[in-house]
Amino acid sequence: EAGVTQSPTHLIKTRGQQVTLRCSPISGHTSVYWYQQALGLGLQFLLWYDEGEERNRGNFPPRFSGRQFPNYSSELNVNALELEDSALYLCASSRGDGINYDLHFGNGTRLTVT
Amino acid sequence: AQSVTQPDIHITVSEGASLELRCNYSYGATPYLFWYVQSPGQGLQLLLKYFSGDTLVQGIKGFEAEFKRSQSSFNLRKPSVHWSDAAEYFCAVGAINDYKLSFGAGTTVTVRA
Numbered sequence: 554e555a556g557v558t559q560s561p562t563h564l565i566k567t568r569g570q571q572v573t574l575r576c577s578p579i580s581g582h583t584s585v586y587w588y589q590q591a592l593g594l595g596l597q598f599l600l601w602y603d604e605g606e607e608r609n610r611g612n613f614p615p616r617f618s619g620r621q622f623p624n625y626s627s628e629l630n631v632n633a634l635e636l637e638d639s640a641l642y643l644c645a646s647s648r649g650d651g652i653n654y655d656l657h658f659g660n661g662t663r664l665t666v667t
Numbered sequence: 668a669q670s671v672t673q674p675d676i677h678i679t680v681s682e683g684a685s686l687e688l689r690c691n692y693s694y695g696a697t698p699y700l701f702w703y704v705q706s707p708g709q710g711l712q713l714l715l716k717y718f719s720g721d722t723l724v725q726g727i728k729g730f731e732a733e734f735k736r737s738q739s740s741f742n743l744r745k746p747s748v749h750w751s752d753a754a755e756y757f758c759a760v761g762a763i764n765d766y767k768l769s770f771g772a773g774t775t776v777t778v779r780a
Contacts, residue, residue, distance in 0.1 A: 556710075557710065586768075588770075593772060594772060595673075595757060595770045595771050595772035595773050596711075596757065596759075596770040597770075598767050598768065598769065601766065601767065608766065609765050609766065609767055611767070643710060643711070645710075645711075650766035651761065651766055651767070651768055652699050652761040652762075652763055652766050652768070655713050655716075656711075656713065656768070657710075658703075658710030658711040658712070659710050660708065660709055660710045661710060
């Protein structure tokens with residue numbers, strides 16, 4: 554079975570720009586989680602989508618947003634990029650919520666903001 | 668809100684030696700606890716999880732973890748480390764009310780020959 558795929562793998566943007574990250578879940582998975590992994594900070598929860606709906610949101614400003622499509626793929630959008638947005642963005646998928654069902658992570662998108 | 672502390676940022680261990688990674692959690696209700704491993708350039712992989720029952724949990728790759736409620740801990744152990752175990756390890760606690768996993772900052776394990 555194909556794993557969780559994320560695109561692009563690397564991205565360099567300038568402060569103030571906007572970026573869109575993409576995630577394709579494992580076939581049969583309906584939930585997508587987004588995490589930000591900044592250096593030394595571990596993983597910070599961003600968003601959870603399930604069955605096309607946003608179910609939960611972490612403590613991030615509104616310029617972080619996303620959506621989930623009918624095929625369960627997902628996009629993460631970040632507007633007005635700031636230097637501290639530089640991080641690895643990880644997407645994970647599961648058959649349901651990430652507590653009762655195992656999360657499967659992609660390899661991430663490395664975003665650098667200059 | 669739940670939180671996780673991993674006191675050790677970096678651990679170096681010799682190949683064949685035992686390994687123990689510490690994890691302390693904070694959560695008011697019964698915790699759902701997880702250990703993940705992230706190899707260089709890879710996403711995270713689930714090693715094991717604890718929901719209830721036997722407090723000693725067996726996972727993949729020869730890892731085990733023990734839940735100790737009195738100490739709010741969920742330490743990860745491996746009796747004999749292999750060079751391929753060099754990676755970053757994350758402990759996480761899940762809350763059943765919001766289905767969110769909160770991760771610790773991670774412990775980097777270096778294996779020396």
